[in-house]
Structures are given as C-alpha cells and as structure tokens.
Amino acid sequence: DTAVSQTPKYLVTQMGNDKSIKCEQNLGHDTMYWYKQDSKKFLKIMFSYNNKELIINETVPNRFSPKSPDKAHLNLHINSLELGDSAVYFCASSPYQGANEKLFFGSGTQLSVL
Amino acid sequence: DQQVKQNSPSLSVQEGRISILNCDYTNSMFDYFLWYKKYPAEGPTFLISISSIKDKNEDGRFTVFLNKSAKHLSLHIVPSQPGDSAVYFCAANMGGGSNYKLTFGKGTLLTVNP
Numbered sequence: 697d698t699a700v701s702q703t704p705k706y707l708v709t710q711m712g713n714d715k716s717i718k719c720e721q722n723l724g725h726d727t728m729y730w731y732k733q734d735s736k737k738f739l740k741i742m743f744s745y746n747n748k749e750l751i752i753n754e755t756v757p758n759r760f761s762p763k764s765p766d767k768a769h770l771n772l773h774i775n776s777l778e779l780g781d782s783a784v785y786f787c788a789s790s791p792y793q794g795a796n797e798k799l800f801f802g803s804g805t806q807l808s809v810l
Numbered sequence: 811d812q813q814v815k816q817n818s819p820s821l822s823v824q825e826g827r828i829s830i831l832n833c834d835y836t837n838s839m840f841d842y843f844l845w846y847k848k849y850p851a852e853g854p855t856f857l858i859s860i861s862s863i864k865d866k867n868e869d870g871r872f873t874v875f876l877n878k879s880a881k882h883l884s885l886h887i888v889p890s891q892p893g894d895s896a897v898y899f900c901a902a903n904m905g906g907g908s909n910y911k912l913t914f915g916k917g918t919l920l921t922v923n924p
Binding site for chain 2: 741802
C-alpha cells in the first residue's frame with residue numbers, strides 16, 4: 697500500500713499543452729510538497745501546503761498552480777508547457793511543517809515536453 | 811547558486827569496504843544536515859541527519875561527520891553492501907531543522923560491487 701502515490705509516472709506532451717500531476721498520501725500527514733529535479737539533478741522545492749494552505753511558493757512561474765482539495769491530496773497543474781519544464785517532479789509529505797527527517801517522497805513523475 | 815555541493819557524481823567500492831560520500835556547503839547559516847538515499851524509479855528516503863552542535867552521528871553502518879570550519883560533511887558506510895547501491899543526496903537547512911525548505915545537492919551514485 698503506497699504511502700505517497702503520484703500519477704502519472706511518465707508524461708510526454710507537446711509544448712503549449714496543459715497537464716496535471718496528481719498526488720495522494722495515506723499517512724495522515726498535515727504537510728505536502730512538490731519538488732522538481734531538473735536536468736542538472738538538483739532537487740528543489742516548488743510548493744508546500746499545510747492543511748490545504750499554501751505556505752511556500754518558491755518563485756515558480758504562475759503557469760504552475762498547485763491545488764489541495766484536502767490535506768491528503770496535492771495536485772500540480774501546469775499551463776502552457778515549455779521545453780524547460782521537462783524534469784522529474786516529486787510529491788512528498790511530512791507529519792508537520794519542518795519535519796525534514798520525516799519527508800516521504802512519491803516515486804516521481806517524469807515529464808517530457810517535446 | 812549551488813549552496814550544497816556533491817562534487818563526486820559517482821563512487822564505486824567493493825563489498826565489505828568503506829564508502830565515503832562527501833558534501834560541501836557554502837551557506838554558513840545552515841545548521842542541520844541530512845542524507846537521503848534514492849533507488850532508481852523511487853523517491854528519496856531519509857537515511858541519517860546531524861545537527862551543527864554535533865560533529866558525528868552514528869546509526870548502525872552509517873556515520874555522518876560534520877566539520878563546520880571546513881563547511882564539509884561526509885557519510886561513511888561500513889561495511890558497504892550491494893544493497894547500498896543508490897544515489898545519495900546531501901541536504902541542508904537552517905533554523906535547527908525546523909525550516910521546511912531543504913536545499914539538496916546533486917547526488918552521488920554509489921555502486922557497491924559484490
């Protein structure tokens with residue numbers, strides 16, 4: 697039973713399209729995150745939500761819009777996809793804000809924009 | 811701006827020997843450091859951490875050493891096992907670990923040969 701699950705695992709799409717990545721955690725955690733691993737392999741935080749409330753937005757283009765319908769879900773919608781958006785996107789959760797040792801990551805979504 | 815640097819993209823060791831993975835940081839405000847481990851097609855998982863008030867933390871086969879004056883930390887794995895083959899990410903934050911914005915390095919791929 698996967699703790700943090702994200703779908704799809706692979707996403708190949710054309711420039712200009714709009715796509716969504718879904719994330720769900722069944723750990724009862726309060727905080728959820730989106731991280732991006734770019735071509736240089738750095739893992740960088742994009743967003744963090746605590747109990748459905750946005751607490752971190754790391755100067756991500758506003759084409760990226762996270763949505764948290766409840767504390768178990770944090771979806772990522774991307775408008776007008778660009779080549780530079782190609783990356784692996786990881787969803788994560790933690791019991792509370794600042795629980796860095798208790799970050800549970802999903803297995804990632806590899807996004808390829810052609 | 812690479813605040814956390816892992817200058818060795820890969821490391822290969824023999825089973826039973828010691829693996830030493832290195833990490834350097836530039837931000838003197840960092841006061842909490844973590845290592846995450848990642849297998850292919852999976853998300854990173856927490857391995858071990860250290861606070862800046864310590865210079866060593868040990869957990870079974872894994873030991874992390876911190877040299878604050880050199881802004882350097884290292885992860886020692888003794889003895890290394892084939893199952894340790896993975897990418898190891900060094901991460902750091904400030905605020906005693908309560909800050910929820912981890913800064914990650916690019917990772918080092920460890921291969922342990924039987």
